[in-house]
Amino acid sequence: MQPAGPGHERWADAAGAYLLGALGEDELRAYEAHLATCPVCREEVDELAPAADALPASVAPIAPPPELKGRIMAEVEREAALLAAAGETADRPPRRRWSVSLPRLAPLAAAAALLILGVAVGLGIGSITGGGGETIVAQVDQTRAPDAKVELQIDDNRGRLVARGLPAPPRGRVYEVWVKRSGQAPEPTPALFAPNRDGSATTSVPGSLKGVEQVLVTDEPEGGSTVPTRTPIMVAETS
Amino acid sequence: MAHDFRALADEDLMQLVRRGEARAFEVVYERHATAAFSLAYRIVGTRNGAEDVTQEAFLSIWRSGARYERARGSVRTWVLGIVHHRAIDYLRRAFVHDRRRASDEGIEERFEAGERTEVEAARRDEARTIRAAMDTLPADQCQVIELAYFGGFTHTEIAEMLDAPVGTVKGRMRLGLKKMREQLASGEVMR
Numbered sequence: 026m027q028p029a030g031p032g033h034e035r036w037a038d039a040a041g042a043y044l045l046g047a048l049g050e051d052e053l054r055a056y057e058a059h060l061a062t063c064p065v066c067r068e069e070v071d072e073l074a075p076a077a078d079a080l081p082a083s084v085a086p087i088a089p090p091p092e093l094k095g096r097i098m099a100e101v102e103r104e105a106a107l108l109a110a111a112g113e114t115a116d117r118p119p120r121r122r123w124s125v126s127l128p129r130l131a132p133l134a135a136a137a138a139l140l141i142l143g144v145a146v147g148l149g150i151g152s153i154t155g156g157g158g159e160t161i162v163a164q165v166d167q168t169r170a171p172d173a174k175v176e177l178q179i180d181d182n183r184g185r186l187v188a189r190g191l192p193a194p195p196r197g198r199v200y201e202v203w204v205k206r207s208g209q210a211p212e213p214t215p216a217l218f219a220p221n222r223d224g225s226a227t228t229s230v231p232g233s234l235k236g237v238e239q240v241l242v243t244d245e246p247e248g249g250s251t252v253p254t255r256t257p258i259m260v261a262e263t264s
Numbered sequence: 265m266a267h268d269f270r271a272l273a274d275e276d277l278m279q280l281v282r283r284g285e286a287r288a289f290e291v292v293y294e295r296h297a298t299a300a301f302s303l304a305y306r307i308v309g310t311r312n313g314a315e316d317v318t319q320e321a322f323l324s325i326w327r328s329g330a331r332y333e334r335a336r337g338s339v340r341t342w343v344l345g346i347v348h349h350r351a352i353d354y355l356r357r358a359f360v361h362d363r364r365r366a367s368d369e370g371i372e373e374r375f376e377a378g379e380r381t382e383v384e385a386a387r388r389d390e391a392r393t394i395r396a397a398m399d400t401l402p403a404d405q406c407q408v409i410e411l412a413y414f415g416g417f418t419h420t421e422i423a424e425m426l427d428a429p430v431g432t433v434k435g436r437m438r439l440g441l442k443k444m445r446e447q448l449a450s451g452e453v454m455r
Contacts, residue, residue, distance in 0.1 A: 041437030041438030046349075048419065049418050073438070076442070076445035077441060078341050079444070079448055080409070081347070082344075084391060086387055089318060097293065097319055101289055101290075102286050105286040197336070215327045246349040247342060247346055248345075250349070252357070
């Protein structure tokens, strides 16, 4: 049996709450950091995960209305046609606004944290101009990504994030790109990504960057979020 | 035609979805829409809300199909994980924690999915088996698991609700899942 990681006593009972999504944001981050160093907790999470994964199947089956499939497939086919017309190397079509109404005020503290992030991260920022485009060195949260270097390359109001040394997102999560305009809450983009094994990653920022003040990246549950649930791992100031 | 893809495994379909193949996505939807809608309904408590959540989740899956990784489990677990996240997100946006939920029995009377295929019948059996495993848990363990997973409450909120120490709530969650896993493993219904 492998020895427990540092601080194991504090987390000895947390695996269930973690798998049920019941840890608060700060605790979740701290627990995931602990998991990285504690084989005992990792083993327990792996052991209990099948029980948590079975919970959705405990619900009595209810057939969705047939028209729901029609609505979803109409959008999928529209986007597939755009994708086919644009060619295989094109980005996925931009995410349309949902038919459900989004909140007027973001309910999560993480959203507010994004608005004041410049203070929270507090690292160097730089900008290199030339060759018809601009390269902005992003601020990176060094507590989570001590070796990461991220650049936002902008050309004709189109942005591309290029990262090196980026750690993999926590289990079950993915990096999501957000754009923030003046005085507004961050808007989700369809750009979801994970770095390669060597920590490198390149992803386009969907849409025009005109009017965008910041491009941000957070880790979010698989499939992405409509509002940020974490503070950003990196921010690029575009103005 | 979607028919051409129906013989493929979910994991193979996701490779096609990644390349923008709408018919492959349609098969993924057909296979998992009932489970997704049922879970969304169980969490948000309204039919309209469940439709919105299911639509959000599947369009998100269509747009982020490249993010599915075999190593992290089945497509079904991945899909339902996304639905769960979207549903909890919906709850928190709508502040409807105090909503009145219909009982499972009532929902089944009105919207029960027909057992048209062997797969659907097997899913229903699986649901019964998992509910039976949950029923074997002590009531206080089952309660905290349901409040967390289906209610979207944190362990701190649950502790306040139940007037119990946070450590006790965390312990009940852990022990409950542990016992559930043992029950399910003995019944050979683990996925």
